[in-house]
Amino acid sequence: MKASGKEPTRTLTTADLCHSCPARAVVETVMVQGRSLLWCAHHFALFENVLKALGATIRVDERRREPILQKTTPAGG
Ligand SMILES: [Zn+2]
16 A cells, blocks of 8 residues: 555545445545445435544545435335
8 A cells, every 4th residue: 555645535436335325425434443434425414423423534525516316216126
């Protein structure tokens, strides 16, 4: 691993999925142990207080960039 001093801001892609559901992740948090967790806007909102209590840091937050679509998708999978 390269350590360039400054941590580059990475972008979440469609391949980055929420830790709790199959939705695309828009927030990445890093736990105190260094483990990163990905969240969709919905689950991040649910767990935000818990994550803060655990001392997690937000590394990526793309909620503002990605408008929440209120599209209904047929249940499947
Ligand atoms: Zn989710």
